[in-house]
Amino acid sequence: MDFPLLTVTAAVPAVGAILTAAVPAARRTAAKWLALLFSLATLALAVLIAVRFEPGGDRYQLTESRSWIADFGVRYELGVDGIGVVLIGLTALLIPFVIAAGWHDADPLETSSKRWRPTQGFFALILMVEAMVIISFEATDVFLFYIFFEAMLIPMYFLIGGFGDRAHAGSDENAAAQRSYAAVKFLLYNLVGGLIMLAAVIGLYVVAGNFSLQEITAARAAGTLDMATNTERLLFLGFFFAFAVKAPLWPLHTWLPNAMGESTAPVAVLITAVVDKVGTFAMLRFCLGLFPDASKWATPVILVLALISIVYGALVAVGQRDIKRLVAYASISHFGFIILGIFAMTSQGQSGATLYMVNHGLSTAALMLVAGFLISRRGSRLIADYGGVQKVAPVLAGTFLIGGLATLSLPGLAPFVSEFLVLVGTFARYPVVGIIATIGIVLAALYTLVLYQRTMTGPVKEEVRTMPDLRLREVLVVAPLIALLIGLGVYPKVLTDIVNPAVEHTMSDVKQTDPKPEVAVEAKNGEEAK
Amino acid sequence: MNPVNYLYLAALLFTIGATGVLIRKNAIVLFMCVELMLNACNLAFVAFSRMHGNLDGQIIAFFTMVVAAAEVVVGLAIIVSLFRTRHSASVDDASLMKL
Amino acid sequence: MENLIALLIAAPLFGAVVLLCGGRRLDKTGHWIGTLLAAVSFGIGVVLFADMLGRSADERTLTQNLYTWIPVEGFQADMAFQLDQLSMTFVLLISGVGTLIHVYSIGYMEHDERRRRFFGYLNLFVAAMLLLVLADNYLLLYFGWEGVGLASYLLIGFWQHKPSAATAAKKAFLVNRVGDMGLSIAIMLMFTTFGTFAFTPVFGAVGETSEGMLTAIGLMLLLAACGKSAQVPLQSWLGDAMEGPTPVSALIHAATMVTAGVYLIVRSAAVFNAAPDAQLVVTVVGAVTLLFGAIVGCAKDDIKKALAGSTMSQIGYMILAAGLGPIGYVFAIMHLVTHGFFKAGLFLGAGSVMHGMNDEVDMRKYGALRTYMPVTFVTFGLGYLAIIGFPGLSGFFSKDMIIEAAFAKGGTEGWILGGVTLLGAGITAFYMTRVMLLTFFGEKRWQPDADGHEPHPHESPKSMTIPMVILAFGSVFAGAFFEIGERFLKWLEPVTGYSHGNPPVSAMTVTAATMVMLLVGVGIAWAMYGRRPVPVVAPRGSLLTRAARRDLYQDDFNHVVLVRGGEHLTRSLVYVDHSLVDGVVNGTAASVGGLSGRLRKLQNGYARSYAVSMFGGTAILIAATLLMRAV
Secondary structure, three states, X not given: OOOOHHHHHHHHHHHHHHHHHHXXXXXXXXXXXXXXXXXXXXXXXXXXXXXXXXXXXXXXXXXXXXXXXXXXXXEEEEEEOHHHHHHHHHHHHHHHHHHHHOOOOOOOOOOOOOOOOHHHHHXXXXXXXXXXXXXXXXXXXXXXXXXXXXXXXXXXXXXXXXXXXXXOOOOHHHHHHHHHHHHHHHHHHXXXXXHHHHHHHHHHHHHHOOOEHHHHHHHHHHOOOOOOHHHHHHHHHHHHHHHHHHOOOOOOOOXXXXXXXXXXXXXXXXXXXXXXXXXXXXXXXXXXXXXXXXXXXXXXXXXXXXXXXXXXXXXXXXXXXXXXXXXXXXXXXXXXXXXHHHHHOOHHHHHHHHHHHHHHHHHHHHHHHHHHHHHHHHOOOEHHHOOOHHHHOHHHHHHHHHHHHHHOOOOOOHHHHHHHHHHHHHHHHOHHHHHHHHHHHHHHHHHHXXXXXXXXXXXXXXXXXXXXXXXXXXXXXXXHHHHHHHHHHHOOHHXXXXXXXXXXXXXXXXXXXXXXXXXXXXXXXXXXXX | OOOHXXXXXXXXXXXXXXXXXXXXXXXXXXXXXXXXXXXXXXXXXXXXXXXXOOOHHHHHHHHHHHHHHHHHHHHHHXXXXXXXXXXXXXXXXXXXOOO | OOOXXXXXXXXXXXXXXXXXHOOHHHOOOHHHHHHHHHHHHHHHHHHHHHHHHOOOHHHOOEEEEEEEEEEEOOEEEEEEEEEOHHHHHHHXXXXXXXXXXXXXXXXXOOOOOXXXXXXXXXHHHHHHHHHHHHEOEHHXXXXXXXXXXXXXXHHHOOOOOOHHHHHHHHHHHXXXXXXXXXHHHHHHHHHHHHOOOEHHHXXXXXXXXXXXXXXXXXXXXXXXXXXXXXXXXXXXXXXXXXXXXXXXXXHHHHHOHHHHHHXXXXXXXXXXXXXXXXXXXXXXXXXXXXXXXXXXHHHOOEHHXXXXXXXXXXHHHHHHHHHOHHHOHHHHHHHHHHHHHHHHHHHHHHHHHHHHOOOOOEHHHOOOOOOOOHXXXXXXXXXXXXXXXXXXXXXXXXXXXXXHHHHHOOHHHHHHHHHHHHHHHHHHHHHHHHHHHHXXXXXXXXXXXXXXXXXXXXXXXXXXXXXXHHHHHHHHXXXXXXXXXXXXXXXXXXXXXXXXXXXXXXXXXXXXXXHHHHHHHHHHHHHHHHOOOOOOOOOOOOHHXXXXXXXXXXXXXXXXXXXXXXXXXXXXXXXHHHHHHHHHHHHHHHHXXXXXXXXXXXXXXXXXXXXXXXXXXXXXXXXXXXXXXXX
């Protein structure tokens, strides 16, 4: 057997987590550097995966397969397709930024005891989440996926509940209560989703006799595995519910603003840019692959829910008074776009949705991390407490604006490519849905620019007069993200080349072809336009 | 004598025991009532054994006695230690066993 | 030669990157770098132009395909440029006027500590605008389209410490986004109909689809054009956009960006030609805006807002001409170019006046400036004569052609449109004369500014006056140059097509009627503002004046319906989210909690009550068993 690259990629952050946790209390800085080192090593491995991956080759590559729980047909099966590769890349890429941005977020307070080691715990938990997310992207065994899909709730729970945003209104006790409410809400929502999914996972085993994604998908496609219509629909709903909670889709979204609002900015990025992507990724891989007919059956309802998410999330974002909650609702709107793209069942929609996952990760990371830097300076999350920041901290304001422009999908920045592909892909099959979704681009401009105007422009407020501009560490965090946003905005080919073949496979899973244009036009290079 | 009468007696004894458990407060009395119920059961077992010409019932009666003896040992120990701390053998005073 | 096309865009883009990322160390040289790179772009444009002139009319189109921008199954957007006569016209206008305004800004922004950044934004604008006109497909055009929107946003809000500027910038961006919705839907329609959105294949396949589809595409493109070109009903942002520094108003909100809508319609000529219904809507929008802008321009006391109303109105002319089809395309572009000269010149003149008057914008506080600012007076005056269509000057030729074309449309439509354009010409003469009289004639009505400084009007520095002189030169001669031997018509005809139409009246009659309207307009303005003194505080005015001052209440309508309504909507949704969606979840949690609280009471700790439940349970079980037996 070849070198088990996928296992190693997931194991490196896990080992890093254990080592970081073991660093003695006094050596906090060493723990930080250790965590950063391991996250960078993971990034190197993720790059290696992308290099070794051949876009034109087999559907799942770098596969590993070992027997695990033989009695139940559970196997330790890993493999990546193009979609998995880019999402592993996104995860491995963002974690170093999360760690660097949260460098001081978990320093113990002056008053706490000497043996208290929050810093080590914070970075160890982040690495643990990374390991679990990566293995979720790699697993091609449904049971294996389920285990890590659920297990990542544990470190996330502690990250949200244990390390809150130090900028909060009111007393510390009040903030702690809010935080624990957010953490419990996060846990309960996802546990309920997970339990329903567990029932569906067991049901799938009963019907199919094993947990192998590849075998079941192949059998479904070849027609050798029949499912009663109702069985398939129920199983689909069980899976979809869990992913819709994670993603999150309206009306299962209310845990996200709480969780993002109460946690520190890097953890908020971890939630929305990394962990939530497992939900949308799993819709694409598991829902469509395992239950193609049921997916088509549920499409109308899901499209409507996605549309509601887009418009509703954006409108509620406009009405927010808290910067981080605003970003959270904006994310809900963006997740609506991703789900729309997945269930439009066109090549453009699904490629767009996959790119959207990556680009949303980058843009939200940029916006949220800068917002975190801003909040840590003033000690408040309320928009009304800011004004005129542009005058005193132009670099901070500039990066914030670029993050905001990425959020509103300005052409030239990466999210535009994906958002337009999703819109076109949706429009090609469902014109009315496509047109309504287009309203989202106006609303996105509204909440972003209102946020920018209220915080950055206008007369300088007394409290922000002495605000320092971005420090070197902070610039180093934001600059690469912005470079990536611009780079992927003008040259998205690097990603689409990897993603396109995987999308074709998914399209053939659901037995869908793109709607043909009304008039076939000879493309100018002489090649047949599809 | 008709063995059914023994069953009537057992039922009577069991009822007395159950009533005692429900209405008396003193732990010792409660305990005696429990014993009464157990012995009512023993009587019923023996009577059944006789009626069916089968020894199983008598064997079970022995088991019951052994279990009852063990129970008495544990129970009395609890009652004694309870009395030492609370100076009372009333079961209603020991109501801390709740959520 | 075609490899130079990308350089056209790359030069100012490079400038923008250097200036915006360069930091403080470029503060001293930044404006020179920015101006130089804009000039480089103009230089390349001239080289390409010379090359293009050297080739025959049907070989003039150059294309350059850099790489495939977005390759997805069935969907291909190229990073590819196309330079034909239409694009060339715009390239020269954008980079030429752009360079002049860079030069002007060196003087105008001299005392601004963020001048380097201003030049960075200006370069960004030039790059995006060039991308817009050079794109060979609609998606790339959309890239440039939003790029100029961004530059416009940044420049309108350049003085961000003023809340009004920040609000105006946001408003401009948002209104434009509504238009952008139209453009993206148009692209989607093209994609589903033709499977592509590159210019050449789409225009080639227009004949193969239904007229209804083409009308839909055309109307969506019109929506986009309305947003960018400030046409009714998306015109409300342009007046507020005057919050930006004056060079910005001249370059972006007069000469180039706001004309992008005209470019879009003329570029999509093939689509519109096949969709007469869409064309009709275009002409109606143009006609309405033409009058709307002119009426608003009559009532504004803010010199820049008066000019903004005029811009709206002049672009209304262009849109109307573009809606006429092949009769009008060439003249729409011709008016666009001449308008680029004289309106940029007028704005620069206004900037020069403000520069000398402590940034006062209220024309009622000007007066008698002609002797204090002779160069500004002369250049502004020439621009004024050009815009009202004084015989022989640029505006005379281009506007006259549009009026003729409107009549040539034929039928009732032709008479109505022709009448509207004639009326517009009269109103234009009125409000421009008013601006001229209030600013340069009459007596001094100067007021000290808020800090108590008396204004000391003085001529602006050379860096500002030279661009004004050059633009005045263009305002005077461009029209005649284009018109002699129908040069402009022959130049653009291969791209846009041309037909004479069937004018019901002779060209001479139209010109004579235009002259009459002009004289009437000037005469009324003279009677109202030239003969008697002008009050410093504006009188209450007639109903129409008051309505025009408030932009014909269109903004108030927006405010009540969209802003207020939107606020209520978001507030109620926030409430719904918190109380209903979250409430259901929290309610479930609370009711489970309540139920368990009640169940907890059963565990009271009394051993005998547990015994009762045990006995009771046993009794029920036995009874149930017996009952089952019995049944």
